Amino acid sequence: MKYLASLNQSLGRLLAEDSRVVVFGEDILDPYGGAFKVTRGLQEQHPDRVLTTPISEAALVALANGMALRGLRPVVEIMFGDFLSLCMDQILNHATKFRAMYNGQVTVPITVRTPMGGGRGYGPTHSQSIEKLFLGVPYLDVISPSVFGDAGELLERAVRRDCPVLFIEHKLLYPAELISGNSDGMTITSQSDSAAFPVFRVQNYETGNPDVTLITYGGMGRFVPEILRHLAKEELRVLACVPTRISPLPCDILTEAACESGRVVVLEEGTLTNGWGAEIAAQLQESAWGELKRPVRRIAAPDSIVPTARQLEDAFLPSASLVEAEILEMIE
Amino acid sequence: MSHLEISNKTDGCDAPATVQEDDQSLTELYRQMYLIRRVEETLLDLFSKGRVSGTIHTCIGQEVCAVGVVGALDKSRDVLWTNHRGHGHFLAWTGNAEGLFAEILGRASGVCGGIGGSQHLHAERFYSNGILGGAVACAVGSAFAEKYKQSGAVVTVFMGDGAMAEGIVYESLNLSALWHLPVLFVLEDNGYAQSTPKRFEHAGEINTRAATFGIETTTMEASNASEVFSATSQIVSQIRHTMHPQVLALRTFRLAPHSKGDDTRSPEELASLRDSDPLPAFRAQLIRLGYDLNALESEVQETLERSLAVAETSPPAVPFI
Numbered sequence: 001m002k003y004l005a006s007l008n009q010s011l012g013r014l015l016a017e018d019s020r021v022v023v024f025g026e027d028i029l030d031p032y033g034g035a036f037k038v039t040r041g042l043q044e045q046h047p048d049r050v051l052t053t054p055i056s057e058a059a060l061v062a063l064a065n066g067m068a069l070r071g072l073r074p075v076v077e078i079m080f081g082d083f084l085s086l087c088m089d090q091i092l093n094h095a096t097k098f099r100a101m102y103n104g105q106v107t108v109p110i111t112v113r114t115p116m117g118g119g120r121g122y123g124p125t126h127s128q129s130i131e132k133l134f135l136g137v138p139y140l141d142v143i144s145p146s147v148f149g150d151a152g153e154l155l156e157r158a159v160r161r162d163c164p165v166l167f168i169e170h171k172l173l174y175p176a177e178l179i180s181g182n183s184d185g186m187t188i189t190s191q192s193d194s195a196a197f198p199v200f201r202v203q204n205y206e207t208g209n210p211d212v213t214l215i216t217y218g219g220m221g222r223f224v225p226e227i228l229r230h231l232a233k234e235e236l237r238v239l240a241c242v243p244t245r246i247s248p249l250p251c252d253i254l255t256e257a258a259c260e261s262g263r264v265v266v267l268e269e270g271t272l273t274n275g276w277g278a279e280i281a282a283q284l285q286e287s288a289w290g291e292l293k294r295p296v297r298r299i300a301a302p303d304s305i306v307p308t309a310r311q312l313e314d315a316f317l318p319s320a321s322l323v324e325a326e327i328l329e330m331i332e
Numbered sequence: 333m334s335h336l337e338i339s340n341k342t343d344g345c346d347a348p349a350t351v352q353e354d355d356q357s358l359t360e361l362y363r364q365m366y367l368i369r370r371v372e373e374t375l376l377d378l379f380s381k382g383r384v385s386g387t388i389h390t391c392i393g394q395e396v397c398a399v400g401v402v403g404a405l406d407k408s409r410d411v412l413w414t415n416h417r418g419h420g421h422f423l424a425w426t427g428n429a430e431g432l433f434a435e436i437l438g439r440a441s442g443v444c445g446g447i448g449g450s451q452h453l454h455a456e457r458f459y460s461n462g463i464l465g466g467a468v469a470c471a472v473g474s475a476f477a478e479k480y481k482q483s484g485a486v487v488t489v490f491m492g493d494g495a496m497a498e499g500i501v502y503e504s505l506n507l508s509a510l511w512h513l514p515v516l517f518v519l520e521d522n523g524y525a526q527s528t529p530k531r532f533e534h535a536g537e538i539n540t541r542a543a544t545f546g547i548e549t550t551t552m553e554a555s556n557a558s559e560v561f562s563a564t565s566q567i568v569s570q571i572r573h574t575m576h577p578q579v580l581a582l583r584t585f586r587l588a589p590h591s592k593g594d595d596t597r598s599p600e601e602l603a604s605l606r607d608s609d610p611l612p613a614f615r616a617q618l619i620r621l622g623y624d625l626n627a628l629e630s631e632v633q634e635t636l637e638r639s640l641a642v643a644e645t646s647p648p649a650v651p652f653i
Contacts (some may be wrong), residue, residue: 022480048480054510059469059503066473069459070411071481074473089500093463094470100652102454103445 003151004174007038010152011075014159015046018073021159024051024060025077025113035079036115036174057083061090064110069098074110075159081116081168082128095164096139107162113155117170117219117269118317123308129219129270129301131168135247135279141195142247144168146221147179148188148200154244157197168246170219170269179225186228193243193250201257202240204228210239212327213257215280216267217246223267223320230324236331246276254280255287262293263330267323272300294330299323357403359628361557362618364399364427365611367632368420371429372588374636375419375436379592385438388450391420393587396610397490397520398424400560401580404568405488411459411478413471413489416451417520418460421490426455430639439646446649457485465491465498468517472504475513479575486571488516494525496538508577509545515577516568517542520554523583524597526590542579554582555610 014021023042025034029052033040043050053060057078064074078084084091091112098108118127134142143158143165145151151169158165182188187206190198202224203210212231216224224240231238241257243250258264264284266277277298284296299318307313372390379388391398398420405412407425414421422432428443435442436450444454451462459474461467471489478485495501496519508515525533542549550567554560560582567578585605589595595602618625 022476051511054503054506056500056503056507058500059472059507062466062469062500062504063473063476063507066413066470066475066487067477068473069470070474070477072477089463089466090469094461094466097452097461098459101444101448101452103447103652105444105454 001150001178002174003145003147003176003178004036004038006150006152006178007155007169008040010155011039011042012045014075014156015042015049020071020073021075022049022051022067022072023075023077024053024063026053026055026079028052028077034077036171038113038169038174039077057086058090061087061110061112062094064112065090065094065098065108068108068110069106073159076110076112078112078114080126081114081130082125084112084114084130084134087112088133091134091140091164091166092137096137099163100139108164109162111155111159111165111167113167113169115169115171115174117172118306118313119172121308121310121313124305127306127313129268131166131246132270132275134166135276137247139163140247141165141245142168143197143244144218144246145244146200146218146242147173147176148202148221148242149180149190149198149244150178154197161195168218172219173222176222184225184229185232186225191253193245193253195245197243197245199244199250199253200242202228202242203238204232205237208237210237210261211331212236212238212263212265213261214238214240214265214267214323214327215254215257216240217243217276218269220267220269220318223323226320227323230320231327234328236327238327249280249283251283251287255284258284258288259291262291264292264296265299265323265327265330266296267299267318269318270300271303272298273303275300297326297330299326357561358558358618359623361399361403361561362614362625363628363632364403364424365395365557365614366629367427367429367636368395368398368423369611370632370636371423371432372419374640376588376592378437384436386449387591388419388436389417389591390588391417391586393605393609394520394522394554394584395420396554396557396560397518397582397584400554400557401488401490401518401564403561404564405486409483409485411457411471411474411485411487413467413474413487414460415464415467415490415492415495416462417492418453418490419450422453422455422458422460425458428455429636430642433640433643434646437643438649439643440649441643441646442649445652447652464495465500468495469500469504472508472513472515475508475515476511479513484572486514486516486568488518490518490520492525493519493521493523493530493538494533496541497525497533505542505545505547505577509547512575513577514571514575516564516571517577517579519579519581521581521583522586524586524590527594527596539581547577547579549579549581551581552583554584555608555613557610557614
């Protein structure tokens with residue numbers, strides 16, 4: 001099953017099984033079916049609940065808020081993750097506020113889906129990974145499926161959740177095959193975080209402790225099989241820890257994974273400063289200080305903009321070879 | 333689309349359905365206006381004594397908008413959204429002075445446990461938020477839900493002339509008309525965006541803007557509660573029938589500051605506004621018609637004092653987890 005098909009079928013199931021589910025976004029009418037085709041075929045089956053909208057991103061999330069407060073389960077598609085900046089007020093000052101500021105008298109079960117990430121040459125305003133702006137927002141879940149497990153199942157879980165969810169997809173993963181079983185020298189297991197979202201453990205060894213713990217999520221997860229394969233040839237045991245709910249963080253699970261090796265690399269596609277890796281590093285120095293053999297190493301994009309030219313974009317975004325080099329340097 | 337002007341009549345009690353109904357609605361409208369005025373005067377007094385944390389935005393002078401509009405809604409099914417200046421709307425919707433006092437005084441028995449405060453009030457089908465314009469678009473989403481559920485509800489949202497400078501308001505007008513949603517946008521045009529007069533805020537007319545989206549606007553002075561009530565009743569009934577949004581633009585004015593200490597208007601301007609205060613005018617009109625309002629006013633005052641006493645002795649707010 002491919003990532004795209006998994007998400008598409010998941011939306012189809014949600015619409016078929018729950019009459020409260022409403023799906024809307026820009027350009028999602030069939031036959032076009034959305035800029036990345038995640039909603040293709042849905043509007044023909046559910047014309048009253050799959051709606052194409054004006055280019056009004058702020059109002060789209062507001063619509064979802066108003067619908068959710070009146071009993072529906074809206075799923076909004078924001079065409080490019082970069083456009084989430086236009087939705088910030090509705091997410092920060094509306095969706096995530098109502099339940100708490102009304103003292104628990106309401107819930108706001110909205111899901112905002114959007115693709116992030118570069119690698120397609122779309123340039124500075126259509127290639128970013130800006131989810132870090134939303135990490136740590138109280139009462140917001142940020143979910144990001146990678147290639148491990150079932151992206152569609154995660155989406156169903158997100159939509160059925162009673163809190164606002166930001167669901168971060170990655171453009172380059174849409175055509176990717178999901179990895180569910182052990183393969184290619186990799187052992188895949190999963191643990192559940194406090195809200196039952198899976199945290200995948202992917203390892204290139206069968207027994208003993210890892211030399212390095214690599215923590216990553218979403219689009220960067222696609223590098224994990226390659227990194228593990230290459231480093232196995234160097235006789236390095238690598239444990240990759242891939243949460244699907246990236247905020248709030250599964251601190252206990254990450255701490256355990258960090259302590260197994262004492263050497264932690266955190267990989268994300270967004271820019272470095274004040275990122276996901278920074279928060280993980282801060283939490284681990286509180287929870288695993290005595291167990292860390294090396295400072296936590298963050299790998300991310302530089303604090304600049306995603307360039308359009310292919311060779312510049314390739315150099316800008318973190319790559320598998322960069323991660324391998326950093327890990328080798330850390331081991332030496 | 334037509335741009336309807338309703339002239340400001342001096343006598344607001346013409347053409348009642350029955351005399352009895354008219355009596356009831358006129359005194360009820362006055363009772364609510366008087367309650368809102370007294371509650372907010374009490375809140376300002378409490379604030380000046382340092383007993384209110386944060387700030388409050390009163391609608392003193394604008395009570396006609398609250399009681400006239402809210403009185404015309406079906407409280408058993410309609411939905412109401414409002415903004416930072418929402419005490420009047422809340423009281424007209426719920427009559428719950430005790431819950432409002434407790435909320436603003438930071439008590440656990442407040443309508444939101446003291447956590448929301450003045451700008452973040454909630455009751456059944458009543459929602460408010462302090463971000464200008466944001467609730468306008470949420471209201472449109474609520475209207476979609478009500479239409480989808482076939483509840484027959486009309487969703488009303490209050491906004492000020494200040495909010496008419498927020499971009500999301502125009503996204504909301506567009507979507508509500510495009511999708512034929514049962515929304516009543518009530519524009520309380522008090523001429524000021526906080527301390528900034530409208531001439532520094534808006535190019536052109538704000539009342540004609542909705543027309544370009546195919547939304548009819550009714551403009552009137554909010555000087556007579558009965559007239560606003562009648563006009564709103566008619567508009568709400570039309571929206572319920574046509575499932576198409578409308579705007580009710582009410583020209584009104586604040587007699588108190590935006591919040592407190594931020595009133596830069598001249599003493600002459602304020603004095604002239606006080607001369608036009610709709611509350612004493614309404615009182616005089618009712619007395620001319622032969623009503624005795626003393627008992628009603630004493631009853632409101634007693635309710636208010638009792639509500640405040642209960643709120644003030646309630647346990648303090650506890651954190652939301």
